[in-house]
Amino acid sequence: MSKEVIASTATKPRKLSAEEIAEIEHEMTLYPDKKAVGLEALKIVQKHQGWVSDESLLGISKYLEIPAADLEGVATFFNLVYRQPVGKNVILFCDSVSCWIMGCENIKAHIKDKLDIDYGETSKDGDFTLIPVPCLGDCDRAPVMMVGPDLHRNLTPEKINTIISDYSSK
Amino acid sequence: MAKIVIDGVTYEVNPNNNLLQECLSQGLDLPYFCWHPCMGSVGACRQCAVKQYRDEDDKDGMLVMACMTPASDGTIISIEDEGAKSFRSEVIESLMISHPHDCPVCEEGGECHLQDMTQMSGHNYRRYDKKKVTHRNQYLGPFISHEMNRCIACYRCVRYYDNYAGGTDLSVQASHHHVYFGRHEEGTLESEFSGNLVEVCPTGVFTDKVFSEHYSRKWDLQTAPSVCVGCSVGCNTAPGERYGSLRRIVNRYNSEVNGYFLCDRGRFGFDFVNSEERLLEPIQRKQGKAELLTAAQIEVSIQQFSSAETIGIGSPRASNESNFALRCLVGDDNFYAGCSDAEYESLGVILALAADAAFHSPSVREIEQADAVLILGEDVTNIAPRIALALRQSVRNKAKELADENRIPQWQDAAVRELAQHERSPLSILSPAVSRLDDVASERIIDSLPNLIAFGHQIANKISDSAATAVSASSEHDDTLALIAQQLLRAKRPLIIAGNSNGGELIKAAANIAKALQEKNDDAGIDLCLLVPEVNSLGMGMLVDPANKLGAALARLQDGDAKRLIVLENDLYRRATATEVDAALEKAEQILVLDQLPTRTTAKADIVLPATAFSEHEATYINYEGRAQLSFQVNKCQKMAKPSWRWLNAAEHIDDLVQRCCNEAKGFTKLSEVLPADNQFVAGMKVPRQSHRYSGRTAMIANINVHEPKQMVDDESIMSFSMEGVPSQKDSTILASSWAPKWNSNQSISKFQDEVNGELKQGHTGILMFEKSTSVGAYFEPPVNSLTAAEKQLHLAFGFQIFGSDELSARCKPIQARMTDAYVGISPEDAQSRNLVQGDTVTISGTDSNVTVCIRTGIKTGTALLYCGEGSLNPAEFSEFIEIEKCEKQSASLGMRNLILSDLQDEDKSS
Amino acid sequence: MVTKPLTKNIDMSRPPLDIAAYEANEGYRSLHAIAKGLNPEDVLQLVKDSGLKGRGGAGFPTGLKWSFVPMGENSPTQKYLVVNADEMEPGTFKDRLLMEGDPHLLIEGMIIAAYTIQASKAYIFLRGEYTVSEQVLRKAIKQAKEKGYLGKNILGTGFDLDIIMHTSAGRYICGEETALLNALEGKRANPRAKPPFPQVSGLWGKPTIVNNVETICNLPGILSYGVDWYHGLTNGNDHGTKLFGVSGKVKTPGCWELPLGLPIRELLENYAGGMQDGLELRGFLPGGGSTDFMLPEHLDITLDYDEIAKVGSRLATGTMIILDDKTCPVGMVGNLMKFFAHESCGFCTPCRDGLPWVDEIFREFEGGRGTEKDLQVLHDHVTYLGPGRTFCALAPGATAPLGSGLKHFKEDFDRHVKDQRCSYKH
Numbered sequence A: 001m002s003k004e005v006i007a008s009t010a011t012k013p014r015k016l017s018a019e020e021i022a023e024i025e026h027e028m029t030l031y032p033d034k035k036a037v038g039l040e041a042l043k044i045v046q047k048h049q050g051w052v053s054d055e056s057l058l059g060i061s062k063y064l065e066i067p068a069a070d071l072e073g074v075a076t077f078f079n080l081v082y083r084q085p086v087g088k089n090v091i092l093f094c095d096s097v098s099c100w101i102m103g104c105e106n107i108k109a110h111i112k113d114k115l116d117i118d119y120g121e122t123s124k125d126g127d128f129t130l131i132p133v134p135c136l137g138d139c140d141r142a143p144v145m146m147v148g149p150d151l152h153r154n155l156t157p158e159k160i161n162t163i164i165s166d167y168s169s170k
Numbered sequence B: 001m002a003k004i005v006i007d008g009v010t011y012e013v014n015p016n017n018n019l020l021q022e023c024l025s026q027g028l029d030l031p032y033f034c035w036h037p038c039m040g041s042v043g044a045c046r047q048c049a050v051k052q053y054r055d056e057d058d059k060d061g062m063l064v065m066a067c068m069t070p071a072s073d074g075t076i077i078s079i080e081d082e083g084a085k086s087f088r089s090e091v092i093e094s095l096m097i098s099h100p101h102d103c104p105v106c107e108e109g110g111e112c113h114l115q116d117m118t119q120m121s122g123h124n125y126r127r128y129d130k131k132k133v134t135h136r137n138q139y140l141g142p143f144i145s146h147e148m149n150r151c152i153a154c155y156r157c158v159r160y161y162d163n164y165a166g167g168t169d170l171s172v173q174a175s176h177h178h179v180y181f182g183r184h185e186e187g188t189l190e191s192e193f194s195g196n197l198v199e200v201c202p203t204g205v206f207t208d209k210v211f212s213e214h215y216s217r218k219w220d221l222q223t224a225p226s227v228c229v230g231c232s233v234g235c236n237t238a239p240g241e242r243y244g245s246l247r248r249i250v251n252r253y254n255s256e257v258n259g260y261f262l263c264d265r266g267r268f269g270f271d272f273v274n275s276e277e278r279l280l281e282p283i284q285r286k287q288g289k290a291e292l293l294t295a296a297q298i299e300v301s302i303q304q305f306s307s308a309e310t311i312g313i314g315s316p317r318a319s320n321e322s323n324f325a326l327r328c329l330v331g332d333d334n335f336y337a338g339c340s341d342a343e344y345e346s347l348g349v350i351l352a353l354a355a356d357a358a359f360h361s362p363s364v365r366e367i368e369q370a371d372a373v374l375i376l377g378e379d380v381t382n383i384a385p386r387i388a389l390a391l392r393q394s395v396r397n398k399a400k401e402l403a404d405e406n407r408i409p410q411w412q413d414a415a416v417r418e419l420a421q422h423e424r425s426p427l428s429i430l431s432p433a434v435s436r437l438d439d440v441a442s443e444r445i446i447d448s449l450p451n452l453i454a455f456g457h458q459i460a461n462k463i464s465d466s467a468a469t470a471v472s473a474s475s476e477h478d479d480t481l482a483l484i485a486q487q488l489l490r491a492k493r494p495l496i497i498a499g500n501s502n503g504g505e506l507i508k509a510a511a512n513i514a515k516a517l518q519e520k521n522d523d524a525g526i527d528l529c530l531l532v533p534e535v536n537s538l539g540m541g542m543l544v545d546p547a548n549k550l551g552a553a554l555a556r557l558q559d560g561d562a563k564r565l566i567v568l569e570n571d572l573y574r575r576a577t578a579t580e581v582d583a584a585l586e587k588a589e590q591i592l593v594l595d596q597l598p599t600r601t602t603a604k605a606d607i608v609l610p611a612t613a614f615s616e617h618e619a620t621y622i623n624y625e626g627r628a629q630l631s632f633q634v635n636k637c638q639k640m641a642k643p644s645w646r647w648l649n650a651a652e653h654i655d656d657l658v659q660r661c662c663n664e665a666k667g668f669t670k671l672s673e674v675l676p677a678d679n680q681f682v683a684g685m686k687v688p689r690q691s692h693r694y695s696g697r698t699a700m701i702a703n704i705n706v707h708e709p710k711q712m713v714d715d716e717s718i719m720s721f722s723m724e725g726v727p728s729q730k731d732s733t734i735l736a737s738s739w740a741p742k743w744n745s746n747q748s749i750s751k752f753q754d755e756v757n758g759e760l761k762q763g764h765t766g767i768l769m770f771e772k773s774t775s776v777g778a779y780f781e782p783p784v785n786s787l788t789a790a791e792k793q794l795h796l797a798f799g800f801q802i803f804g805s806d807e808l809s810a811r812c813k814p815i816q817a818r819m820t821d822a823y824v825g826i827s828p829e830d831a832q833s834r835n836l837v838q839g840d841t842v843t844i845s846g847t848d849s850n851v852t853v854c855i856r857t858g859i860k861t862g863t864a865l866l867y868c869g870e871g872s873l874n875p876a877e878f879s880e881f882i883e884i885e886k887c888e889k890q891s892a893s894l895g896m897r898n899l900i901l902s903d904l905q906d907e908d909k910s911s
Numbered sequence C: 001m002v003t004k005p006l007t008k009n010i011d012m013s014r015p016p017l018d019i020a021a022y023e024a025n026e027g028y029r030s031l032h033a034i035a036k037g038l039n040p041e042d043v044l045q046l047v048k049d050s051g052l053k054g055r056g057g058a059g060f061p062t063g064l065k066w067s068f069v070p071m072g073e074n075s076p077t078q079k080y081l082v083v084n085a086d087e088m089e090p091g092t093f094k095d096r097l098l099m100e101g102d103p104h105l106l107i108e109g110m111i112i113a114a115y116t117i118q119a120s121k122a123y124i125f126l127r128g129e130y131t132v133s134e135q136v137l138r139k140a141i142k143q144a145k146e147k148g149y150l151g152k153n154i155l156g157t158g159f160d161l162d163i164i165m166h167t168s169a170g171r172y173i174c175g176e177e178t179a180l181l182n183a184l185e186g187k188r189a190n191p192r193a194k195p196p197f198p199q200v201s202g203l204w205g206k207p208t209i210v211n212n213v214e215t216i217c218n219l220p221g222i223l224s225y226g227v228d229w230y231h232g233l234t235n236g237n238d239h240g241t242k243l244f245g246v247s248g249k250v251k252t253p254g255c256w257e258l259p260l261g262l263p264i265r266e267l268l269e270n271y272a273g274g275m276q277d278g279l280e281l282r283g284f285l286p287g288g289g290s291t292d293f294m295l296p297e298h299l300d301i302t303l304d305y306d307e308i309a310k311v312g313s314r315l316a317t318g319t320m321i322i323l324d325d326k327t328c329p330v331g332m333v334g335n336l337m338k339f340f341a342h343e344s345c346g347f348c349t350p351c352r353d354g355l356p357w358v359d360e361i362f363r364e365f366e367g368g369r370g371t372e373k374d375l376q377v378l379h380d381h382v383t384y385l386g387p388g389r390t391f392c393a394l395a396p397g398a399t400a401p402l403g404s405g406l407k408h409f410k411e412d413f414d415r416h417v418k419d420q421r422c423s424y425k426h
């Protein structure tokens, strides 16, 4: 029997798009349990919407019949599920030990200067959100960061300038 | 049995337990947080660390969590080891980092497990001088307050709420030291068992909002062992009083009944006792004017009533003593049932089955042990909530079985759940609508009542040919019915549940199934749990002659065959049609009503005598399984209310009354065994209802009189209204509020159990009243096919709500905050064909009742599920079929916003 | 003779080999051996004999781990293989190289492992940020499927296997094998109690083995070239090659496949090119952020599980982080503590509430406000968060650099307290 999902909400669920549903349905074939698909669905929705709004979360909850509270517990656990809107490009900035040794603090200060944002903030033009990330596994080319899906290595202030202007236009 | 050594002392232990359980069972003090006797171990808090040694030569040992280590033979541990002690105190230091230290303003203060464990662990001085983490709290509805800053992240709340009680709207969120326990957004906690969070949380995160409004410290409450009057389960409670008002109810452990948990009706449905509406003076109405009666006048009136011309109507919500006293006053022949005729008839069936050797009526604990369950027609969550919680545990027996096979100890909670995944012991539900237990159901049939009855007989027939089968309208469920029969046959401890909320035929079908199982298994009695609606439905039923139905009483009055009427704690307008009641009352020359609150019946009385409420008198009740339990008086009613039995019988001592009931009433022989034995007086001193820390006694009424008043005397009971005396430390029957040195919280209960989760030392868990005959009765015949519905007619089935369906709790403000209007649930198809939309008002043809329409997807087309609301509809008014018509009037007052249903038709889907 | 079985196909200046090129270079040979009749017990024996130890950090013998999986008729039919590709330990950058550089090697290894325990489903639990690995692996899985190496009845053996790519939503704790299983099940990634071990009750309660990417990548070589060859790869106690990395202020940081048993000095000087000009070696973490500091005096110790354990540290992931004399050791440990505090899952008390306190103290040190009392608290937490006291190995991992840092760089800590500033900052 299905789990009864009754938690009443003040917020209205968003209807998932056909694309989102198609991708979620595909995930259903890969996992023997719906709960696993819940986390996948959060990622799918984020891919399409940029982040997971309350409405989206409830939309998934309704579609998969997973309690919203459970989904919220999962969504807020993982680093890469954004429960707040993010900019067009998310900068995942590695500030772990090797990058730190190699001077990532200076690079971060430079980004902060350029974009006028600190960790967790989005630039005014909405182009960039800066988020710290644990070691990106490219320590021999530290400091490193990701912008969207792309990795950038051996960062210097100059490189940052180029990267920012490249992505701003994207 | 295994032998283990703890700090040099050898103990005999159960190797299936873990070390923490065993340490506690042996009476040793070992602090813990995340472990709970009913929820097993997860090893999160690390508070129960002990040193374990490989062998006698091992001097270093290593730290292990007692709760995560089996008590296997030869284990050597030390609780007192310095390393273990200092680790435990460091754990407390960690937990205290962000704790607000707001004990003086915290409702948990004084009964806080965190306080106790902090003391016990010896963490005294704060070293942390940095910023604390703070949280925002949530609004969680009328019952529970939320103060997340006090959280120590033991994970008990979510483990209880989700895993144990099946709630879906509380979760742990975020991570590292920001973990947060709450809802996904603010709103009422939906579980019917949310109140237990107050007791499950070891500190003050979840507190009793109702209590907070009128708060008192635990030690300042006058408390006595009591029994919940919310339904027929009879959970054991410990109500607390101060300044004459009842302040709260908490759980009182009874290993066979409620264990550690109550439902929210029981916990929050008590403040009718404090209601401003309470009847507190004896009055007589003459020409529309009410006059206060003197004691002498009352005596005279009662005398007048003790004549053959008087009819006494008993009450399923009144005690055995009150019912018995009334019966004595009016005579057996004139004593009538205080419930509807239909209900009384089914009560008769239940009582007859109770004596049948084929069946066993299981306790709540036994229900938890069932490995295959069939629920036939009852909405258990809304009728006998605590049993629904037990059924949620019964489905886990499969998981435990798997754990045994894989040699995973049953207390390894997370591991057992992980192993079992969705594997559950079978629980089949056959009922007219979706129920709150569906999420754990294996088989599910929703159909009209006549079909359900037929299905029941078919299952019985599939188990044994000797049971006659019945024809049903469809064969669509044949496979499911066969499967259910198989599951029940295969089970080691099958359980059938039915009840009389929709007439007696389902009970007969259920009995046939159980009988068939008994015949096949040649077992001792098969577990047959038959639910009745009220706290003492069975007790009253046993005292009334089977022929003495309410209808007969009303007829006698109307015929003039009887002239006077005494109504005991009962509103007749809920039991028979208004026409019948009106006609009878009209004719009666004199009417005397005893009750706590004004009702339509008291309004018609010539004499109204104020009856004490459950907390104000000593009483016995008989629960659904025939268990008699004694409920002590918590406090004296300070106004003029008296126990009903005392109004009716001015002289007799309660114990004598009980004794006489034993001697005179059939089936009550064992009743006096519930009374505490004389040897429980220590040195002639009574058991105090007030704790040894009870404060302010000398000043309590200083605003009126600076002299300390004399303590009230209780010459009826073994308990005193005082802090003097000898607390009954080890006796369960008179253990009001558990407390032990170093253990101020409810966790102290382990000090009174013979082992963790076991029976309380000494005392008893209540007395089972039913004598089994040696013979097994015959099978019931299926009913002859009843009428078929005419066009537009709907099969009627009654629906119930935990908050609203019980008369007294429905008059409590906190419960009212969760109640909804009466409604009629119909399927989308039936709604469409009648042009109805969600929330429309309809009139039920042939009555003047208006109800709200509730369109539910989990209802069979052709069935109307009628929830009568708090007395707004009278079930006696309706017959087997109803017709509904749209009407323009708005019926709603409370609205439907509190309705918690998983099958409410969604606007999205309907369009 | 093949001497670099893990990286022989890897050249990061070009895309990884496709299936044809991989096969041309002796790839998927092991599958043909299986097709010819090598049965699961044989494979298990080979892996046991090879002496392969897990490369994910704990160094547990792989064959032994597999042998705990219940086999035979009465065992659950569904079993799972999970590859731990969550690489997130600070300073660790080896699995990325293998996945981006030679995806078919991992796939081949997975087929071997899954075959041995007869798991018909295998998940790759891939770190979400590894977008290139994801693409490369997805493509390779597709190729292998087309070739019939994955799917139903592989090479006529009757063995079925699907490989499913799972990208993590991010958290270091997901690398802990039982937390990983919870994450795969879509739950919060809290670790699970052991026992029961995943081999008995793992993913969805079914027998499961979790192995590191590099561990799995060792398997094709063992099956293709044999145990003797494998043993011949090294001179020391441990067998096979291993990826070793060096990061920090050395001349040529990088990651190389080398035989186990190599002296540390050789790795540092011959491969990493020695310290950058003007810098001296102060100390190093030999195998990622949760290992104990070693000192210049340890340079002649060999890269060998037991040898490194003898001086109180762990080889773990084999990726070394170098501390130079111009970098503040207090700052370095503080950086690690911030990481561990943030990555605590929040389940058990000491880790959840202890690490943030430690972290805060390091921030005080950084701000020049550290006190003697703070130092005492740090010392206390080294024991308090140590092995056996917390629910999983995350917090004990944090105490490795903390405890050894406090010991080896005591004067730096003291100076921070005395001067109320960090003398490495100018």
Ligand SMILES: Cc1cc2nc3c(=O)[nH]c(=O)nc-3n(C[C@H](O)[C@H](O)[C@H](O)COP(=O)(O)O)c2cc1C
Pocket: C053, C054, C055, C056, C057, C058, C059, C060, C062, C065, C084, C085, C086, C087, C088, C089, C172, C173, C174, C175, C176, C177, C178, C210, C211, C212, C213, C215, C216, C392, C393, C394, C397
């Ligand atoms: C906090 C923590 C993080 C871990 N992260 C990883 C990881 O990213 N990758 C990995 O392979 N093992 C990691 N491990 C080790 C795994 O728990 C496990 O031992 C390993 O995956 C087993 O594989 P192996 O036997 O092949 O080494 C981690 C352990 C802990 C305690």
Ligand code: SF4
Pocket: B228, B229, B230, B231, B232, B233, B234, B235, B258, B262, B263, B264, B265, B266, B267, B384, B385, B386, B387
């Ligand atoms: S289950 Fe019934 S008896 Fe028990 S607490 Fe609830 S209402 Fe009271």
Ligand code: FES
Pocket: B020, B031, B032, B033, B034, B035, B042, B043, B044, B045, B046, B047, B048, B049, B065, B066, B067, B068
């Ligand atoms: S009670 Fe043992 S770890 Fe919490």
